[in-house]
Amino acid sequence: MIEGLLRLPLRRFEDERGWFSELARSSALPKPIAQTNLAWSRAGVVRGLHYHERGQDDLFVCLQGMVRVVVLERGSGETFSEDIGDENPVAIYVPGINAHGYEALTDALFCYHVTREYDPSDPDEHGICWNDPRVRHLWSTRTPLLSPRDAAACAG
DSSP: OOTTOEEEEOOEEEETTEEEEOOOOGGGSSSOOOEEEEEEEOTTBEEEEEEOSSOOOEEEEEEESEEEEEEEOTTTOOEEEEEEETTBOEEEEEOTTSEEEEEESSSEEEEEEESSOOOTTSOOOEEOOTTOTTTGGGOSOSSOBOOHHHHHTTOO
């Protein structure tokens, strides 16, 4: 397993009204959460691979649908992937120095808590192409929908 990566099963408490689940508990994480972000993605979207040099870590939770989380330890080339969401309620804590991203396997509502606030005047966002030879076999798609920034990571 990649050093510092945590797989946190989420417990669901169900009754006739629906269910309840705790998404994050700061005492269970190596660093406290500083910001929470929400993204909705269509099936076939790949977001990433991104990494951070200054210590931002991410806690990934799929709130609805299914996503495939992919992590690349940039130095050793070690990889991790897991499908999380409706059918596998798990949170994945990723030390941000590792390249990380996800693929929406279905339309998906995705939450990621981060340990540093985003500063648009000095962003700590770096990219690696989604189809880097170390991870290309981990995705289910060969023709993802990408943001312009993620596509640019593949251009050169």
